Amino acid sequence: MIPSLLPTYNRVDLAFEHGQGSWLVTAGGERYLDLGAGIAVNALGHAHPALVEALTEQGAKLWHVSNLYTIPQQQKLADKLVDLTFADTAFFTNSGTEACELAVKMARKHWYDKGQPERTRIIGFEGSFHGRSSAGIAAAGGEKLTKGFGPLLPGFTHLPFGDMDGLTNALSGGEVAAVIIEPVQGEGGIRPVPDDELTAIRVACDEAGALLIFDEVQCGMGRTGRLFAHEYSGVTPDIMMVAKGIGGGFPLGAVLATEDAASGMVAGTHGSTYGGNPLACAIGARVVDIIADPEFLNEVNRKAGLLRQKLEGLVAAHPNVFDAVRGTGLMLGLKCKAPNTDVLTACYGAGVLCVPAADNVLRILPALTIEDEDIAEAITRLETAAKAVEGQTQ
Structure with missing residues (x-):
């Protein structure tokens, strides 16, 4: 008999009642040091006072009105992101998966409006993760994501991680709309793309006339020590997917783009019922103010x-x-x-x-606000775990 919750998760038998900073507490009072941050989501830890304040203030005023109307909180957040990044414009979503859907649509619509409708192919890389929607799994291409969900959305090519020669060849046919890549792969095993490769990808895209999409859903919003991970390389994309940390735990995502890349996205080409609602954007603006400092x-x-x-x-x-x-x-x-x-x-x-x-990796993704004493405690607890594993193998 199927449970009332669709059984798509292999959940561990842990339930938390409240959290503070880098700590989570069960109903029974057991304390867990959180080095996952909701998979890089709780960038400012649990119950950050500035975010609680933003949530409370906006929640008492207005939660949702829909995008039929002007939303000042949305405009404020868009202006902040445009001022801080390569982008000229922003569209707000509820998640990284939704951001991927728009990024793919935006790239293809760009070329359609430029009179090159044949340019629909998107090039991705092995080990990537771009969400679990039809476009997201097609862009990533891994069997773990795609098995049983065919026929897959067509128009995607997948290359081995770091295959620059393959990229050059794949771009040569004149049918490529864009290349999509995570500057640091998260689900793929914490694999940073070397700066020289990001530079080479940008050059290859420019030479072929293709757009470059960065997926910074996991590696963005201060996670790598810069506001966005691509800043280390000095390379900028045409389109960028953002989510996770931007809401500090509240569902929020965005697509940032240059004016040219977004030129095909006119009124009626995309929308979202909840995306960019006043509550999410009020919290997101506070997150950006803190992390961009x-x-x-x-x-x-x-x-x-x-x-x-x-x-x-x-x-x-x-x-x-x-x-x-x-x-x-x-x-x-x-x-x-x-x-x-x-x-x-x-x-x-x-x-x-x-x-x-x-790749047999354990991700360490603590809150960006983790205290030094919590780092010391994390190592003590990881040491205890390592000794337990060694005891099992003796």
């Missing part, structure tokens, strides 16, 4: 250096459990030698929450 990002980088140093020591102390640390900023991964599922189970037993990923 250079002093805040400097602190993220300092904490990232401290955490990485301690994780490197953890790996060195437990070579049979861990192989390496990878990633950038506070988007880190522990490449495991033991099955990452075993390590994750041991982490639950030690009262610490992490997130599994491909």
